[in-house]
Amino acid sequence: MTKKVIIVGGVAGGATAAGRLRRLDEKSHIIMFERGEHVSFANCGLPYYIGGAISKREKLLVQTVEAMSKKYRLDIRNLSEVVKINRDAKTVLVKNIKTGEQYEESYDDLLLSPGAKPVVPPIAGIAEAEQLFTLRNIPDTDRIKAFITEKQPKSAVVIGGGFIGVEMAENLKELGLDVTLVEMANQVLAPLDYEMAAIIRQKLSHHGIKVILEDGVQELQENGRQIILKSGGKLAADMIVLSIGVKPENKLAEDSGLTIGERGGIVVNQYLQTSDPSIYAVGDAIEVTDCVSGKPALIPLAGPANRQARIAADNISGRKKTYAGTLGTAVVKIFDYTAASTGNNEKTLRRYGMDYRTVHLHPGSHAGYYPGATPIHLKLLFTPDEGKILGAQAIGKSGVEKRIDVIATAMKGGLTVFDLTNLELSYAPPYSSAKDPVNMAGYVAANIIEDGIKTIQWHEVDEVIQSGGLMLDVREPHEQQGGMIENTRNIPLGQLRERLDELPKSEPIYIHCQVGLRGYLAVRILLDNGFDAVNVDGGWVTYSLATSAQLIK
């Protein structure tokens, strides 16, 4: 039997599914409807075309309708919107956007890949703001590019500090604009935790982007040239980019009576079938299972969309394949920095009441004796008993996403922090150290679980000091000149064994060094000598970056 498959949406998920369906069956009739003009365009590249890193517009058009139709023998109909699904009759109603004409098309299986759309809140004055943009597709990109070319704006306000907001801020800055980034939360880049995102906030500031946190837009005045913030502050801007997030394009599914989840995404089972078994859905529009928490999540990322599309196509073609959920691995470039994360962050674990431990470390990207090594700020989250890996975040100039990819792979393999110590990763001086940063993270975590090494986090330091706790800095005196926690005593590690009699056994001694390693050694020495000792996780570097007591370069 020759199958007739209809795909709604021709970008990431839709285009991937179409190709896979054809590879699995030369005979089936595959119709792909796309509301816009373009299919399979490089949506992740749009900010970089605006900023000029991608110089040619045609680079964004990964596949043309003609080439893709030919390569996969597809019936691609762009500028065609599916406006209704008649599930009983198994037909869709299609509107030709150019002519307004409507017609029906039948299907055996239907695949929804409608994506997600930018959230546009009902801000007073937003309708009149002619220089306010969102960024989702090629026409949006063309509009922004044309505006910049023609109007030569001098300043821009980016509203929202997520991936797209940060990428747009960087790219507009690269074009020479004065850029202000406004974010409602107390940090940018929600997938990171506060102290990690603080590094990125600093990085943005360092490159001249003004970052305003914990504030939002109250009203737009003067056709959007004047922004009134919720705090009462005012910003003037020649252009505004609104990127406060996206929401699933769920209207067609909802109108058709398909089940929509608590987070607004289309609900699918493990075969990526919606509540109607003849209708599959993939990509940004669906709710997926967060592999760590087991909760439903919206993960608008290209990788999962592609993977889901292939699995849905396999199932439509009669192969039973399941989608296991997602870790949400993500990465973003911020000038010469990279920030990447996988799994759950601390905020999420706390929200779900999950028990966890965390370690921070700052190893070099490669052997310190080989030129060019730079620190990687690495955070690992794990369960306190078995050392199951819950998530990781990393920031730095080099080798950052490599370590996150390794940890994401370890999580897929069900490995623990103990297993991280045994990973055999490529080592030569230009690439890593004999103990790779991922191995090191495993060792630091294992020390906590196996030996009960106690640590406190950066945000607990001030409390310890205020309550009169004994904070001991085991760095060399000259290192304190680069900054130090106030009211700490100093005994360099090398002198500690001889100066034990200066320390009390009656109270815990909170120890810190630069990055945590010497602090750990000091804790071992004190514990073995009958003291109660606690290490400040991540040392001065984590504390100072989180509190901005130290400024990045």
Add this chain to the structure above:
Amino acid sequence: MTKKVIIVGGVAGGATAAGRLRRLDEKSHIIMFERGEHVSFANCGLPYYIGGAISKREKLLVQTVEAMSKKYRLDIRNLSEVVKINRDAKTVLVKNIKTGEQYEESYDDLLLSPGAKPVVPPIAGIAEAEQLFTLRNIPDTDRIKAFITEKQPKSAVVIGGGFIGVEMAENLKELGLDVTLVEMANQVLAPLDYEMAAIIRQKLSHHGIKVILEDGVQELQENGRQIILKSGGKLAADMIVLSIGVKPENKLAEDSGLTIGERGGIVVNQYLQTSDPSIYAVGDAIEVTDCVSGKPALIPLAGPANRQARIAADNISGRKKTYAGTLGTAVVKIFDYTAASTGNNEKTLRRYGMDYRTVHLHPGSHAGYYPGATPIHLKLLFTPDEGKILGAQAIGKSGVEKRIDVIATAMKGGLTVFDLTNLELSYAPPYSSAKDPVNMAGYVAANIIEDGIKTIQWHEVDEVIQSGGLMLDVREPHEQQGGMIENTRNIPLGQLRERLDELPKSEPIYIHCQVGLRGYLAVRILLDNGFDAVNVDGGWVTYSLATSAQLIK
């Protein structure tokens, strides 16, 4: 009870074990004997100091005897050689190299970390060759550096094309010398397979290094200034670096009656105990289990040495820890190229009679539409039925060792090629593609296992053509101008469906494209239309690189 532990060898394994022993126990008496002057030096950095990438000698001295003694409260005795072990009395005989004096020292546990030494074959004239060097330690390095500075050699011959040979060839070339590399095998870098190593051979040639394969040194004449090759060829050289391999420093162990394995390494159990349970051994001197083949192997690499040292120290301190064997993950820089590998290569699998399949692919290091993407030549080896991963090799300019690290981690997690398709790896245009090269490798492998897609390898192509097989190139005609397999027919993929009647159903059709993807699509089309079709794995790129029909830039 206070333990007394003696460590023989103060570099990678010995130094790591000493630190770990102290961290686990403040009280134990730890003596570390090192025959040389330096402990814990950067042995992997030595070629780069000679070449000048590492500019300061002190960078090589990671730890000084003084600093390390203090930090870990160790009794470090350098220039002290352990010349004998009295296992019954549990003592060692130590020779002070400066004074010649000998003395005994008792131990509760003994850890051997003697390393491996360069193989120096009995070549006629070698004793008289004053400008012949091997490279193992700081004094060797100083000798080479001094020779270059004082004698200003114009030419060098490096004998042996392993990691150190290739690194030395590169570094001497960077210093401006005329460099010739001589290797007995038909390829450089034994951990790679022939067709992958062929890329590196080309790379070396491209940078002006003369590579002579399948030849060795017969004799040295004129105090080593004239090299007579086994082939009868002659080379003149101002200096010679001999780097044909290393062998375990096993004399002390052998003299003490400890079991030595078939490959010459000290035999240890999973706790890293030698045949004497009070004597542990780690590092380049021991035989380890190859995790893939299960066979004993010598893996002289820093990562495993460090890991073993920590495990041995844990066991000495009464914690039961086991060493699971090694994948032998390794990486080497060759000018602006990186070559990395993990697990077993095809040569090893064939030697052990293991059944395997292999795929070659050439994905971009990141999204093609973002500037700077370069190809990664990737080879994956796996079992034909369950898709268990057996090994991987990768070469390219960027993102190479990242992919090998991910695959090495997947192997540790027991993941299959099917799991590789589901890995969630960091994706943004500057870092990867929505389908990462590792995902792609998984897909290509899964197609072979799940759908029985047949492939032939590059070395089978000429045979197919010579026996009159039908070879079909599905690239566009203009692509053939960059080089093509002789006697192939050309039907571009886009025309294939319309031109099926030009092809026979009576014989297999061997298809190739540039990298293998369009070839795979063509195979799908032909199979679904009743033809017998076979894809040339890795396409024109693998074939041409392996046969040098295409030259790298």
